[in-house]
Amino acid sequence: MTTRTTSRTEPRSRLSRERVLRAAIAHADAGGLEAVTMRRLAEGLGVAPMALYRHVANRDDLIDGLVDIAFDEIELPVAGADWKTAMRQRAISLRDVLLRHRWAIGLMDARANPGPANLRHHDAVIGNLRAAGFDMAMVAHAYSLLDGYIYGFALTKTNLPFDASEEVAEVAQSMLEPFPVNEYPNLVAFISEHIVKPGYDFGDEFEYGLDVILDGLERARDTA
């Protein structure tokens, strides 16, 4: 019991920007960004809605805070390592963060007010590529290709209207049901002969594509 002040003061529960952000992340992870409403947040924290505005300027500022927390969760590329290893690991880490915090996907590169974790991350990636002999133009090429792919893959995987591979078959069937049989023969063949087969998992595609990209970038750097 740290009771230095006279009266009992607050035994716990004092609000703070940190507590608000943590509650917001929990809501967002569970129900998407739209589940993050000031009223629900306040209720969960046992506080009136307007109390939140003492700690965040408005909903947009709150979201800026969420995004920087997400950036902070990305493993920075290991400084000394081979660039390909380092980029591969940071790509996988970024993908993991995006799948853990689906709400972040459209936001990570969209904030006009980036936080420190955001800037630190980009600084480290650029430094790693530069150290590996990429010139500025190749850094720009590599960054846009890698991040485009990573964000796009996470976006696609997150948005797929099914979760587990067991559901695929029924979802696919209900999608095609309203249309004449054989209207889309290639699509039907692709789904029935490959996608619904045991062992296929869309999530596995990520590393295949990543390696195609990394190999391509290496070749481009070496022939430049």
Add this chain to the structure above:
Amino acid sequence: MTTRTTSRTEPRSRLSRERVLRAAIAHADAGGLEAVTMRRLAEGLGVAPMALYRHVANRDDLIDGLVDIAFDEIELPVAGADWKTAMRQRAISLRDVLLRHRWAIGLMDARANPGPANLRHHDAVIGNLRAAGFDMAMVAHAYSLLDGYIYGFALTKTNLPFDASEEVAEVAQSMLEPFPVNEYPNLVAFISEHIVKPGYDFGDEFEYGLDVILDGLERARDTA
């Protein structure tokens, strides 16, 4: 004057799903999906909000309609052409659609109720790759890599907090302003030595990355 019915009937303006969707696209293109509210739509069409519900089931059904219109705007891959040419052209067309209809980016692959244009498009792409000698596994690899990149690039470009290259310098400066000088040396060098230089345009990165991917896929198919 096609006056077959007795009275003057309606001189114009009868509502229809088509008219509602067209109005919604205009709003979305101008102000994003959040600008598409039933009330604003109705006002623009000179009609009461609830009138819209005779033509769309609800806001979600309306968005399903928008997405299928976007799919319909993608040029299908030319059937007879070399696969690389065809994929390149369809990728560029898809990117153009996504940049024209930014609101579509998170939605194209997210609908549980895809429309006919959506299915027709995927059927054509799969058919083209199959005809070029890609086996089912390689079709899956190629599709996920290409679409991941295309969606991700569009997402990134759309979200960048600046539009024209002239603004880059000031935006970058205002981003870094709150932080100590030399806190992010690699990032600062990258921006000042490359991004703000005349002639650099992030939009140009798209085709560079696209060609890296297409070359990588070709190599993978041939060595399989």
Add this chain to the structure above:
DNA sequence: CGCTATGTGTGTACGGCGTACGCTAGTGTG
């Protein structure tokens, strides 16, 4: 012509949202 069924547009209302504004009560510093 009149009668009736059908479908299109309307008015009202409800519950939820973000947040502006002004108040209160408790705290830390002199």
Add this chain to the structure above:
DNA sequence: CACACTAGCGTACGCCGTACACACATAGCG
């Protein structure tokens, strides 16, 4: 003790999607 500062609150406003019951025009039919 006085006082400024701060955190939290209550109220209110103007948005949002949409449920529901109704008005009205039209079309089919005798």
